[in-house]
Amino acid sequence: ALGYNQAVKENRNLYNMLQELRGNIRVFCRIRPPLHPESISSIEHVGHDGSVMVCDPVKLQSTCKIFQFNKVFGPTTTQDEVYKETRPLIRSVMDGYNVCIFAYGQTGSGKTHTMCGPSGGLPRDFGINYMALNDLFNISTSREDVKYDIRVQMVEIYNEQVRDLLSEDTSSTKLDIRTSSNNGLPNLPDAKICQVQSPSDVINLMQLGEKHRASSSTAMNHRSSRSHSILTVLVNGKDISGNVSHSSLHLVDLAGSERVDRSEATGERLKEAQHINKSLSCLGDVINALAQKNSHIPYRNSKLTQILQSSLGGNTKTLMLAHISPEAESYAETLSTLKFAQRASTVELGTAHANKESSEIRDLKEQVDTLKKALASKA
Numbered sequence: 001a002l003g004y005n006q007a008v009k010e011n012r013n014l015y016n017m018l019q020e021l022r023g024n025i026r027v028f029c030r031i032r033p034p035l036h037p038e039s040i041s042s043i044e045h046v047g048h049d050g051s052v053m054v055c056d057p058v059k060l061q062s063t064c065k066i067f068q069f070n071k072v073f074g075p076t077t078t079q080d081e082v083y084k085e086t087r088p089l090i091r092s093v094m095d096g097y098n099v100c101i102f103a104y105g106q107t108g109s110g111k112t113h114t115m116c117g118p119s120g121g122l123p124r125d126f127g128i129n130y131m132a133l134n135d136l137f138n139i140s141t142s143r144e145d146v147k148y149d150i151r152v153q154m155v156e157i158y159n160e161q162v163r164d165l166l167s168e169d170t171s172s173t174k175l176d177i178r179t180s181s182n183n184g185l186p187n188l189p190d191a192k193i194c195q196v197q198s199p200s201d202v203i204n205l206m207q208l209g210e211k212h213r214a215s216s217s218t219a220m221n222h223r224s225s226r227s228h229s230i231l232t233v234l235v236n237g238k239d240i241s242g243n244v245s246h247s248s249l250h251l252v253d254l255a256g257s258e259r260v261d262r263s264e265a266t267g268e269r270l271k272e273a274q275h276i277n278k279s280l281s282c283l284g285d286v287i288n289a290l291a292q293k294n295s296h297i298p299y300r301n302s303k304l305t306q307i308l309q310s311s312l313g314g315n316t317k318t319l320m321l322a323h324i325s326p327e328a329e330s331y332a333e334t335l336s337t338l339k340f341a342q343r344a345s346t347v348e349l350g351t352a353h354a355n356k357e358s359s360e361i362r363d364l365k366e367q368v369d370t371l372k373k374a375l376a377s378k379a
């Protein structure tokens, strides 16, 4: 009974926090620490209010720009601190909300570090992927009133082909995408779905996924920065009165956003560059169209936007983690990432709703039950 009351209280606290999280695409910006201590930085100032000031390292003060986001994480921010800010959003998956978190930024800016942790992140210094799943397990075991079922899919998009990273048959690249907004149902129905029952199951699956991702390429780092990887967590809940919820959490590590110079790239590299440029510019087009509230949103132009369709324009809470490198030589890419992120932050998604009865109604029903029982015992 104590566990249940605790859960109800937690729920209410969460509910309050979530009020804040509704609405636009949220944007957090994370600045990686400099790789060499002596390097010149283009980041002039990081404010506690979510602002960041970047300056052209050549022209300096004359060309400083300030950007405003929901949060800015400076170079000394730890993985735990980043997770703490992301946690309420992730936890809302257990209340039936769809959530999508995507890491954007140029290669080397720290996307994989944030999502997976250093060099895949296992077993130390975990990234969001692992911490999120671990957290979802904790909630699922602490709530006596709801039975949860947690399943995972893992795919990558490389050269506009979707590859299942959890299937032994990694050659299959013809995965169908379901674009209708079947709330909380997998939008990659053919990708292998693995049931996970413990954090160690998750570690095993992530390692399997990483292995499959690497096996197809001689240079793993190159490949992973040239493909988008999507970890999908599907959560089904059933409470004691038989109410059910379905929700999904997408955790996306995007390919590097830097424009590859077409005159330098040839062969495979050129093909990769064209596919990445195309899918990220499709993502940008979709975000622009949503920001301008256009009637036509061009989701169908890339696999990435098809898979994320319901996350970008639908009933989902979306968080963009914009990653920037502090080095002066990255200034142009940093500026381009910050501009992209700023545009994303103007997209209004409307209010996401839980794919089930709200916790408020559940609480009220519970109060009614208690009152009924009290009345019955008086009678």
Ligand code: ADP
Binding pocket: 031, 032, 033, 075, 105, 106, 107, 108, 109, 110, 111, 112, 113, 114, 118, 119, 225, 256, 323
């Ligand atoms: P990306 O996935 O964007 O290409 P990585 O996550 O691979 O970038 O990061 C590039 C390098 O910088 C890696 O060696 C990584 O360990 C390091 N790095 C990135 N972010 C951080 C951070 N916040 N703290 C310490 N090292 C980091």
Ligand code: MG
Binding pocket: 111, 112, 113, 224, 225
């Ligand atoms: Mg990476």
